[in-house]
Amino acid sequence: MKIKVLPALCAAAALCGCQTSNQADYVQIGYGPSFDVAHAQCELQKRSVDQGYIAIGSPGFVAGAGIGNAIGNAIAEDDFMRNCLIISGWKRAPHGQAAAASVATGASATPYGIARAPGSWINTALLDWKDANNKCVAGDKAACATRAKLGAKLKSAGINPSPV
Structure with a gap:
């Protein structure tokens, strides 16, 4: 029984290590709200992509179905956040390249003057x-x-x- 738990813990640790959602990983690609506003708007909507599940059978099967559903929901939420932020004018950059590019060029994280008119690229x-x-x-x-x-x-x- 203890031998079966070890692979599950290793898999969970590997999946948890893959999550990153830091503003430093995003670059502004167009007019739109600040990153904080765009992220909050997308965060409010991302649960709408979650799918429920029904599983009948042994406790192991039900637990496996629950874990599989949770992984599928996490992937769907990540896809939704990526697309929602793109619509809001932010794109995920390769890890660490966004922050390095802004430091190297001396450019701010909001090149379109978003601080002047938050919330809409049209205002700016x-x-x-x-x-x-x-x-x-x-x-x-x-x-x-x-x-x-x-x-x-x-x-x-x-x-x-x-x-x-």
Whole structure:
């Protein structure tokens, strides 16, 4: 009986060692909320992918079915979190490369000015478009190009920015 417990403990330890979900493992790939906001939103929804199970039989079979269901649910939750964070503008980077890249370049973890307008890339894009528009009106050619690029992104989202 004790011999059967050892492989199960080794398997559980190996599976537990694979879990990582640290902000340092994510890089921002587009406009969107801060990592904390995006992670919290996804965390609230991830339990919706869990599947229940029914097992009838010996205690060993029922326990095995429960463990298999728990592993399947953990995999489904991880897939959901990955996809949800991608939709929110964050992508999982190879372990350790995200933090190393930001330190090497001196870039912040939020390159799109999310601190100015948390919660929506549209808010930030509109603020950036307004700043670029003001500079373009003053004669800055580079700001005119930025305004055009941001205007195109906003128009593709159904928003037509116009100076007021």
